[in-house]
Amino acid sequence: NAGVTQTPKFQVLKTGQSMTLQCAQDMNHNSMYWYRQDPGMGLRLIYYSASEGTTDKGEVPNGYNVSRLNKREFSLRLESAAPSQTSVYFCASSAVEWDNQPQHFGDGTRLSIL
Amino acid sequence: QKEVEQNSGPLSVPEGAIASLNCTYSDRGSQSFFWYRQYSGKSPELIMFIYSNGDKEDGRFTAQLNKASQYVSLLIRDSQPSDSATYLCAVRLSNFGNEKLTFGTGTRLTIIP
Numbered sequence: 001n002a003g004v005t006q007t008p009k010f011q012v013l014k015t016g017q018s019m020t021l022q023c024a025q026d027m028n029h030n031s032m033y034w035y036r037q038d039p040g041m042g043l044r045l046i047y048y049s050a051s052e053g054t055t056d057k058g059e060v061p062n063g064y065n066v067s068r069l070n071k072r073e074f075s076l077r078l079e080s081a082a083p084s085q086t087s088v089y090f091c092a093s094s095a096v097e098w099d100n101q102p103q104h105f106g107d108g109t110r111l112s113i114l
Numbered sequence: 115q116k117e118v119e120q121n122s123g124p125l126s127v128p129e130g131a132i133a134s135l136n137c138t139y140s141d142r143g144s145q146s147f148f149w150y151r152q153y154s155g156k157s158p159e160l161i162m163f164i165y166s167n168g169d170k171e172d173g174r175f176t177a178q179l180n181k182a183s184q185y186v187s188l189l190i191r192d193s194q195p196s197d198s199a200t201y202l203c204a205v206r207l208s209n210f211g212n213e214k215l216t217f218g219t220g221t222r223l224t225i226i227p
Binding site for chain 1: 122148156157158159160163202204214215216217218219220
């Protein structure tokens with residue numbers, strides 16, 4: 001019963017490097033989300049995907065790209081990492097078959113950009 | 115004005131007392147409201163959701179919603195040290211199929227033994 005799985009759990013990058021954060025869910029959810037969480041800022045939405053094949057920008061999309069590979073997987077890519085992208089990244093998913101569905105979160109990826 | 119506002123705390127409550135956490139939101143079209151608990155270094159986990167005016171109870175937790183005042187609260191009765199965490203309020207607009215949530219910055223709650 002894995003739920004939402006994120007890899008890696010920790011990563012240190014140098015400025016300018018690229019990397020992809022992976023997320024997979026096994027709950028057959030249609031919607032998936034990427035958030036970043038910074039001290040005092042709460043959770044901020046980077047990108048989301050309402051269904052397979054669609055993606056939309058959230059509150060803070062600059063510097064990121066996403067791919068909804070299939071219904072299960074939603075990846076987040078940093079093309080040229082910057083120190084301002086040091087954060088904890090959470091992936092989440094939710095069902096849309098009826099209203100009031102909560103989002104289920106993965107364990108997070110702690111990313112440091114030096 | 116922030117879309118979802120919470121007092122950042124820390125809120126300190128003696129063990130066994132009632133902890134009261136508050137959240138206000140700016141968009142009158144908001145329909146669904148969620149409370150998440152987040153332990154330090156962990157991911158958010160759902161505590162309760164509410165979408166009708168009034169109270170909703172689940173064990174030691176009660177969510178209260180007042181749409182006219184744009185206010186949602188979470189009461190924790192018989193507070194335990196294990197309730198010490200950050201509590202996040204999240205709000206969603208009414209569009210069915212649009213599952214985006216807007217989160218507050220969270221209130222840090224400390225239960226004092």
